[in-house]
Amino acid sequence: MDDIIVNEPAADDRVDPQCWFDSTGPLELEIGCGKGGFLLRRAQQYPDRRLIGIEWANKFYKYAADRMARWGVSNVRMIRMDAEPFVKFNLPDACLTSLFVFHPDPWPKRRHNKRRLIQTPFVDAVVRVLVPGGLWAIQTDHVDYFEQIREVVSACPDLGEIGFDEADFCTENDRIETNFEIKYRREGRAIYRLAVKKTQPNLC
Numbered sequence: 001m002d003d004i005i006v007n008e009p010a011a012d013d014r015v016d017p018q019c020w021f022d023s024t025g026p027l028e029l030e031i032g033c034g035k036g037g038f039l040l041r042r043a044q045q046y047p048d049r050r051l052i053g054i055e056w057a058n059k060f061y062k063y064a065a066d067r068m069a070r071w072g073v074s075n076v077r078m079i080r081m082d083a084e085p086f087v088k089f090n091l092p093d094a095c096l097t098s099l100f101v102f103h104p105d106p107w108p109k110r111r112h113n114k115r116r117l118i119q120t121p122f123v124d125a126v127v128r129v130l131v132p133g134g135l136w137a138i139q140t141d142h143v144d145y146f147e148q149i150r151e152v153v154s155a156c157p158d159l160g161e162i163g164f165d166e167a168d169f170c171t172e173n174d175r176i177e178t179n180f181e182i183k184y185r186r187e188g189r190a191i192y193r194l195a196v197k198k199t200q201p202n203l204c
C-alpha cells in the first residue's frame with residue numbers, strides 16, 4: 001500500500017507526477033474517486049496509463065487505496081487532499097491526458113453553491129494542466145449543477161465539446177461505471193454527462 005500512497009504536496013510545490021511511477025506515459029486523474037471502483041477498473045483496462053486518484057474523505061481514501069493494493073495494480077497512485085489546490089497549484093502545465101470528475105459534490109443549497117468545484121477559475125486551471133488534445137469527462141446526477149458546469153465549461157474557448165461516447169474513456173460498450181452511477185441508475189435517476197477536449201494549438 002505504501003507504493004500507492006503519495007503524500008499531500010506543500011501548497012506552493014509544483015510536483016512532477018511522472019516521478020511517482022516506475023515508467024513514464026499517459027497520465028490520468030480522477031477527482032473524488034470515492035471507493036475507487038472506476039479507478040481500479042480503469043487501471044486494469046489500461047495498464048500502459050498512469051492514474052492518480054484524489055479523494056479528501058479519509059474513509060473512502062483508505063478504502064480505495066487498500067482496494068488498489070489488494071488487486072496489485074502498479075499504475076495507480078492516490079493522494080488524500082482537496083483536489084482544487086492540487087489542480088490549481090501543484091500540477092505542472094500540460095501533464096494530464098485525461099481528467100475524470102464523476103458525481104462531484106453538488107452542494108445543492110443555494111448558499112453553498114460557491115463551494116462547488118467546477119467554476120471558472122477551476123476550469124482555467126484544468127486547461128492549464130491538460131495536454132493539447134487532452135480530455136475532460138464530467139458526469140453528475142444533479143441537473144442544476146450540470147447546467148452551471150455546462151455554462152462555465154462552454155464559455156472556455158480552449159475546450160471543445162465532444163460526444164461523451166466518442167471519447168476513448170467512454171465508448172458505450174466498454175464504459176466503466178462509477179459506484180454512484182451504478183447506484184443512481186438502479187434508482188432510475190437521470191445522469192448528465194459532458195466531455196470536452198482541449199483544442200490543439202495552431203501549428204502554422
Ligand SMILES: C[S@@+](CC[C@H](N)C(=O)[O-])C[C@H]1O[C@@H](n2cnc3c(N)ncnc32)[C@H](O)[C@@H]1O
Pocket residue numbers: 031032033034035054055056057060081082083084101102103104105117178179180181
Ligand atoms: C458523490 S461522491 C462520487 C464518488 C465517485 N466519483 C463515484 O462516482 O462513485 C463524491 C466524492 O468526491 C469526494 N470529493 C468531493 N470534493 C472533493 C475535493 N474537492 N477533493 C477531493 N475529493 C473530493 C467526496 O469525498 C466523495 O467521495
